[in-house]
Amino acid sequence: MLRAFFRTEVGSTSVLLVATALALLWANSPWGDTYESFWHTSMGISFGTAEFSLDLRHWVNDGLMTLFFFVIGLEVSYEVRLGQLTNRRLIAVPAVAALGGMLVPAGIYLLLNFGGPGAGGWGVPIATDTAFVLGVLAVVGARCPEPLRAFLLTLAIVDDVLAIIIIALFYTAGLSVPALISAVVLLAAIVTLRWLKIWRAPAYIVLGFALWVATLESGIHPTLVGIALGVLVFVYAPTDQKLLLAGEAVQGFTSEPSAQAAREATLRVQRAVSVNERLQLRLLPWSGYVIVPIFALANAGVRLDGETLRAALTSPVSIGVALGLLVGKFAGIALGTWLPLRLGWGILPGNLVWGQLLGGAAVSGIGFTVALFIVDLAFDDSALHDQAKIGILAGSLLAAALGWVIFRLAWDRGGVCAPPEAEPAEELPETLTVPVGPDDxxxxxxxxxxxxxxxxxxxxxxxxxxxxxxxxxxxxxxxxxxxxxxxxxxxxxxxxxxxxxxxxxxxxxxxxxxxxxxxxxxxxxxxxxxxxxxxxxxxxxxxxxxxxxxxxxxxxxxxxxxxxxxxxxxxxxxxxxxxxxxxxxxxxxxxxxxxxxx
Missing domain, CATH: 3.40.30.10 (Glutaredoxin)
Known part of the structure; x- marks a missing residue:
């Protein structure tokens, strides 16, 4: 499952980069005025006198991104029950590192913006963009072993969950109690269907859409619906009985091939795998190659003319976001990794070395998708909006460069694969104890x-x-x-x-x-x-x-x-x-x- 996730995220990075470049080119072209006007085009549905309408940007940010967070919910559910997060000692270090990687950037941002008009943007530099991070690690290649990818994926999952909690607690507008009650009732209905083991996709789709509308009307950001529904999807390891039935059905098809036997074999094999894993397989490409690039196209466009750049160079918002991503993420994750290891709270996957961990901490400062998402929630002022986006772009580019330099330095200076605490305190022998012999x-x-x-x-x-x-x-x-x-x-x-x-x-x-x-x-x-x-x-x-x-x-x-x-x-x-x-x-x-x- 992790390998499939890596392949999708790494492959989607190039598409995401293209979408970001297109957004910037569009916003800075002679037709730049059409960028905002296009994304503010209203679109909706009506039934009689009832009408539900949003502009295109909100359909992307509130609608498509709900599916993005649904995929994150699926991944969280799988990892907690069957994957990397089942080992609590493996969770401790990346979880504390993720927390440090959020607190320190937020603190740096507030040091520069506390009491000012941009103070509400402290959540912008807290999130790591998994797709971009894994893309950079793919370029790093052999310098980045698979255990580091697993560590950073675990960190990113915790980071995403904490970011969603922060969005719910600090970036929610006024609440509509009737709509909130409707949302709770609809969520209870979905949980009831799950408890009764009623697996009818149309029922879940209708209830899920109604829950999304109710949550949107309640004032709570509807992306919470995505992660909640993702977590509720069943995850299970294949049972011996299901594997046996699947094997028998496949064997029956190979001995007597027919359309009916093929259908039966397909159904048996599908039932052996949990719904969670099947949905991930289907939705990950849509999330990585369609939803996130469209989100970037709708949100990454910012004018980079002389006036905007001059304002950004002296803006505490831009500087706070960039420093939060570049310095705050690095320092917070490094400290959050060292502390639980020092106190014996957990272990590292694969016993990673510190050079690899510091490189990973640096590239974790690439904040894009969730960072842009929070910008849209944190700022109403268009100038602050643009300054925050410039800070995200600058901080992310610098974080990627810093990570590359750290990996390169660790490699060029000569490295040794060993755990951080591998060298014992006692003095090691300096000579070869077993001379070269005929068996060598x-x-x-x-x-x-x-x-x-x-x-x-x-x-x-x-x-x-x-x-x-x-x-x-x-x-x-x-x-x-x-x-x-x-x-x-x-x-x-x-x-x-x-x-x-x-x-x-x-x-x-x-x-x-x-x-x-x-x-x-x-x-x-x-x-x-x-x-x-x-x-x-x-x-x-x-x-x-x-x-x-x-x-x-x-x-x-x-x-x-x-x-x-x-x-x-x-x-x-x-x-x-x-x-x-x-x-x-x-x-x-x-x-x-x-x-x-x-």
């Missing part, structure tokens, strides 16, 4: 002047970056010998152990180094199916002698632990731990010193 994977002459022993992990991005450096070093220095020992970090890189096993199967056929190169060249694709494909290319049986290969890998790990290895890659040169940066110049310089030494 060795490349180079036995009488080499320099022997480099690497403890590595095939899924570790830093090992992947080190691989071409060592290969080039071996090609340019014939008197250098390379030795690879396995040190798979199972909690951080769940596919590393399987990759190590397949490499040992290749070693049995004398093809270890070919498999070694193939695995590092395809680090992002290490599923069992991928590994079997690579093994087939080298005519290797991947799972031929798993117990023996696991024992062989364990011996490497044991020697690594004895030598003080705690993360990957760790390298030893001529039996001494190398402490410098893991880049080409530093490693080459260290090798040259050893080659020139007597």
């Amino acid at each position: 994977h060795v490349r180079g002459p036995a009488d080499a002047k320099v022997t480099i022993v690497e403890y590595g992990d095939f899924e570790c991005p830093y090992c992947g970056r080190l691989h071409p450096i060592l290969e080039e070093l071996r090609r340019t220095h014939p008197d250098v010998r390379l030795v690879f020992r396995h040190f798979p970090l199972r909690t951080l890189h769940p596919r590393a152990a399987s990759a190590a096993i397949v490499s040992e199967a290749a070693a049995d056929e004398g093809r270890f180094w070919e498999m070694h190169t193939m695995l590092f060249d395809n680090q992002r694709f290490l599923t069992d199916a991928d590994l079997e494909h690579y093994a087939a290319e080298l005519a290797v049986e991947p799972w031929s002698d798993v117990p023996a290969h696991v024992a062989r890998i364990a011996r490497d790990e044991e020697s690594g632990h004895a030598s003080g290895v705690r993360g990957t890659p760790t390298i030893f040169m001529n039996g001494v731990r190398y402490q410098g940066p893991l880049n080409r110049d530093s490693i080459s310089g260290a090798v040259e010193e050893l080659r020139e030494s007597p």
Whole structure:
């Protein structure tokens, strides 16, 4: 489910960028006056003397965005019951980080705007835009492991829920009690249908639309309806009985294909999967590729002429929003991550390293969809409206740039995959405890002047970056010998152990180094199916002698632990731990010193 969500959000980022650019071009074109006039065009329905009408922008912000928040509600419900949020210790850290990432930006904004006309906009810099964040992480690539995406997705879910609560409590106009009572009755009717297990889509659609209208008329923002209904949709893991029935129906179709058998198999397979997951599969593309881009097109247009930009440069609203997103999000999330880890309230998914977490905290300052949404609720004054939008655009661009720089610096300075608290307090050994022997994977002459022993992990991005450096070093220095020992970090890189096993199967056929190169060249694709494909290319049986290969890998790990290895890659040169940066110049310089030494 997470992978499907990632693919949709990342893919939709480009569409969202195009829609944002179109809105800005439209608003700043010679036909810029038509931008506002178009979105203020009224559209509605009437029945006799009764009429219900909104302008196009409110149909988007109050109507289509309700579907967007419905999808968020589905995701929250799934993650709490079956996904990432089922592990309470995994929730604690991103939840506190999300809270810090809202409080600090709001505080920074209020420091600049308290008591002024823009004070009500303190909610603008509090929200993170998941689609843009995941899009930036996709560009970051191997520098951003999947556990960081899972951490940021959990943070974004909590962030969205808190943002909805803030909208309900602080950005709701005067209440209409009769409409509010009608909304409560309609919501109770939907809950009753759910309790009675009556699954008729038309009934839910009619009641849901009526609930949306009642909520809109009550003064409460109707997007709350979306997240509430999303949370109410049933989530369940497939039962053995449903899986068995689905399997029997599919088998019946394959043995005697017919239209009736195909229909029965389709129904059985669908029933094995919860309604929540089916709705997510159908609605996520609509949300990512249609609803959010239309929202951006309707709201991101702001004039960027000289007068507007000059006003924004000195406006506490623009500055407060930009600083809140850039500095507040980074500081709040970093502090909110450190505090629960320090107090032992929770753990990180995959035991992430701090460089990755700080990069993630920086890109979380990209606030767009919900930020623009709150701008529309917080400001009636058009000037403040435009200044807040400029602050969002500036802060988001700067946050993306800061995140990129942090990821790049952590990568270029040389990194080691290890948990934040991986290094023990005691002094680690500096020498290799188990010398190179006939059981090792060795490349180079036995009488080499320099022997480099690497403890590595095939899924570790830093090992992947080190691989071409060592290969080039071996090609340019014939008197250098390379030795690879396995040190798979199972909690951080769940596919590393399987990759190590397949490499040992290749070693049995004398093809270890070919498999070694193939695995590092395809680090992002290490599923069992991928590994079997690579093994087939080298005519290797991947799972031929798993117990023996696991024992062989364990011996490497044991020697690594004895030598003080705690993360990957760790390298030893001529039996001494190398402490410098893991880049080409530093490693080459260290090798040259050893080659020139007597």
